[in-house]
Amino acid sequence: MNARRKFRREGEERRRQDLIDATLDSVAEHGLEGATVRIIALRAGVTAGLIRHYFPGKEDLLQEAYAALMGRMTEQAKAALLMEDASPRQRLAAFVTANLNAPIIDQRVFSLWATFIGRAGADPTLARAHREGYLGFRNEVEAVVAEVLAAERRKPDASELRHHAIAINAIIDGLWIEGCLAGEMFEPGELAAIGIKAIEAELGLAPE
Amino acid sequence: MNARRKFRREGEERRRQDLIDATLDSVAEHGLEGATVRIIALRAGVTAGLIRHYFPGKEDLLQEAYAALMGRMTEQAKAALLMEDASPRQRLAAFVTANLNAPIIDQRVFSLWATFIGRAGADPTLARAHREGYLGFRNEVEAVVAEVLAAERRKPDASELRHHAIAINAIIDGLWIEGCLAGEMFEPGELAAIGIKAIEAELGLAPE
DNA sequence: AGGCTATTTATACACTTGCACAACAACGCC
DNA sequence: GGCGTTGTTGTGCAAGTGTATAAATAGCCT
Incomplete structure (x- = not known):
């Protein structure tokens, strides 16, 4: 015994x-x-x-867990931007589609994100980690947007570019939240379609 | 002693x-x-x-606190929609502006929202509370959008209306998050301006 | 096969947690 | 002013917390 x-x-x-x-x-x-x-x-x-x-302690485990979560999320999303031999516009669409479908759209992932980010106000370490992730994400967006507009022979200035990136980032984030929290209210692919249309409108692109 | x-x-x-x-x-x-x-x-x-x-217990206190938080947030936001003698388009702009400035844009409020909503995955009561709040909010948006488009003599069908409402909701939510988490990166009023422009683009409205 | 060592278990400990309950005192009422 | 009600305090408790540490054993090396 x-x-x-x-x-x-x-x-x-x-x-x-x-x-x-x-x-x-x-x-x-x-x-x-x-x-x-x-x-x-x-x-x-x-x-x-x-x-x-x-x-060393429980706190360290939590920190590493958060880092791992963010790493997985952004990694999957950024991969869509690396497609070779695709037009900028196609790459932007692929990026949006990747962000607005499984496995990024997922209630569990959202719960984790919200739980951790909720402490960003109290925990400066967490706040900085988020800030960096956010800026990185937005810079990726800004870069593709610049390419897309260049392909249309348009020359936006820096401020215009920044505004577009902020707006597009918001569209993706907002739709991501809606999808995670009320996924069954949307058809598969519907959110991505809405997102792409909204972004094309934001950029003043003619529908294909 | x-x-x-x-x-x-x-x-x-x-x-x-x-x-x-x-x-x-x-x-x-x-x-x-x-x-x-x-x-x-x-x-x-x-x-x-x-x-x-x-x-009765700590859990009940937390529940009531969450309800109070949500009540205050939606109350302030909806108030902007009730303006009399204003064009639908002005009311929509006022709604967006109200949602993208203090006191709705606030790191503390965001922290609370994130902390509570993070438990929505595990706590069905919380999940339902959110769902109802979200749908209420989106219906408000959809109603104003319908008015705005009607004033432009456009007749969107139900599906088109729904898509617009989802996209606009996402724009507001996404910008709200950006503002709460990185408020000092934006000029005062900048987020609201970006949001209004993005929404006008989504709806295909000519800039004023 | 037999020992070495680092991984893993198990137990202990000081501390915190939510909650129960009895004593107390502020305030309204007569 | 005295009295009763009840809002409020203070203490106690069992359960659970993160962490420290000793004992055990799995797997590698020779």
Whole structure:
């Protein structure tokens, strides 16, 4: 009786990833408050003490989990911009489509984003992490917009470009939220179509 | 020594309001996890035990605080739509302007919104509360849009109207987020101007 | 096969949490 | 002014928190 639990030794990188994933799952399901070390460890299939073997403290685990979440989100979105041999306009459309469909449109991802970002007001570290991510995202948008307009032989000045980028960023973000929170109210692809049309209107492009 | 603390008996409604306000302050400052009954009570200038005299439990206090927050936000926004003797287009612009300036654009309000909405995935009660608020908001938008287009002698069908409302809603939400999270990056009134221009483009209105 | 070592478990600890409850005192009423 | 009601305080408690640390064992090296 009282036999000690069997266990396997996983590689360090694997264990850290598992713990981070378990953290994200726990936060999504129970919120930051409910994501205790014991819950997280249970989900990862280990005991609570192990967390401290890989992370200096719970706070560090949360930080890394947030970074991982943002990394995955922006990575998937930016990939759409890298398409070779496609017109700027097609790349912009692909970017929007990528952002307004699964897996970016996802209630769990949104819950996580909201939970973490809610602390940006109190946690300067988090606030700066977001700021940088946001500016990076907006700069990507601005770059494609510049290409799109150049292909139409238009020469917007810097201020005009910035305004377009802000507006387009807002359109994508806003539709993303709507899709995440009320996904079943939209047909598949509907949000992307609305987004592309709205952006073309913003840029004054004739429908294709 | 060890004298018992002096206190005053406030009216029931007043105390409940104070506790709700203290809850919102605490959540905004420390997050849901850090908003303990003791912190909340301290902020309200009472001792922790009193909370249970006015609310069945902490969970109920949080629910009421969220409801109060949403009520204040939508109330202020909708007020802009009620302007008498103004053209539909002016009312739409006023609505956008109201939503994209203080006090709606506010980091604290955003933090609260994000913190609470992050639990919508796990908490069905919260999810439904949001859904209703969102649909109400979008219906308001759709109604004004219909008026604006009617004034231009255009007859959009239901699907077109819905798409416009979704896009405009996204523009407002997206700009709201940008403003709340990076307010100092924008000139006063700049977001509202961007929003109005984007919406006019979406609706195909000629600039005034 | 047998030991070494780092990974993992298990237990303990100090502290915080939400909540229960009894004592107390502010205020209205007579 | 005294009294009763009840809003309010203070204390206590069991459950749960993050963290520290010792004991155990899985897997590699020779």
